[in-house]
Amino acid sequence: MGFPLSHYCCFLCVIVLLPVLCKCEDTFTYSRATYYGTSDGLGTPTGACGFGEYGRNVNGGNVGAVSRLYRDGTGCGACYQVRCKIPKLCADVGMKVVVTDHGGGDDTDFILSRHGFSMLARPNKAADLFAYGVVGIEYRRVPCQYPGSNIFFKVHENSRFPDYLALVMLYQAGLSDITAVDIWQEDSQAWKGMRKSYGAVWDMANPPKGPVSLRFQVSGRRGQKWVQLMNVIPSHWKAGVAYDSKFQLDY
Template sequence: MGFPPSHYCCFLCVIVLLPVLCKGENTFTYSLATYYGSADGLGTPTGACGFGEYGRSVNGGNVAAVSRLYRDGTGCGACYQVRCNMPNLCADDGIEVVVTDQGGGDNTAFILSKRGFSMLALPNRAADLIPYGMVGIEYRRVPCHYPDSNIFFKVHEHSRFPDYLAIVILYQAGLSDITSVNIWKEDSQAWRCMGNSHGAVWDMSNPPKGPVSLRLQVSRGGGQKWVQLMNVIPGDWKAGVAYDSLFQLDY
């Protein structure tokens, strides 16, 4: 079975950003961070963002689950600088992590991969930091950088050609959020909203035939713009395949 039927589609076309995004981009916020365990210290392929294996290994596995920063999935793929505040144990710059999951507890803003948590420490001090389990931190949003990659549109494994199309947006650079995704319908010469299934997954039943053209609503702070990408997914798309958009955000 695919995802539940999409709804609230057209309500996604206009988004009011949370006040936290209206703060200056250099402002740090104080909170707590902990970590989750995994055999290799990386992320999980079953995260709420729907990234799959990408969510496990992107950014070298330096990833995080977040609570309120998840923002109903809009926060998926955002990057944050996180640094702990224990003198003589924590590195000054901390680490940059990518949001790939949702989770929280005990007022923690971040649940880091174990690898990411250990890299909060000064060189050779990770073994001293890990036993704390939870530390005070400060964090701020920073641009994501993927210098060797464009945005990719992955056709989710739950897609069923040609009746149901779900896509996941990967390698989104910059400081922007993608708040709506439209698909072009050639027969009616109009853009139609895709639904936000969950996280970074956008879907549509009975998608248009032929090559897929997309329009993204890109928001940052109080501003927004539309980005139009024509024929970025072939008409004979296949579930599980990621297609290079030949485009990257600079907004």
């Protein structure tokens, strides 16, 4: 009788007693979660990832801050399924949260927006769940999904044309991380790495003139891969504007 590959992986983990070396797709991690308050119950535009307004309302405002999952900003934009562990109060499926901020405390891995925290609850049980303040949870990383949307490169508000360019990627689908971003230098015919400024923000002083061509390194379960996008940002870019890459990740 055949075994599905995911079951075979879990079987091997038990047999060799090395679960830390075996990662099955359906594995949950146990932790704790709490919530923070905003006037509208959504996220905050001043989160440590540098997403701005996107960090407030992406995923319907079901966003949150993480501690160790932040990974010096590499974890920004990642999606997780989170479900709490109080049977009478907690929905079976839980909710999907997008990481937009960094924060921790009280042994929590997630500090959810108030709206996101309410989505953990069964119908009409949110008030009872809020009364706990901190709840036990289990979570796993899941693919981000933005149907009908490409990745956008937003020119961060702190950018100053033409002397300083800072970028942040929005609507990145899939399970992978962005671990490097390069800009094409036409005069030297070479790629030059952007600096990881903070969170999900990459920057460069004195960027090349003309249309901006980028490549970024994608790291995940399939290893590492460079994605190259030519002339993805116009010559006269503007701070605060997000430009459609015409490209999306699916892994």
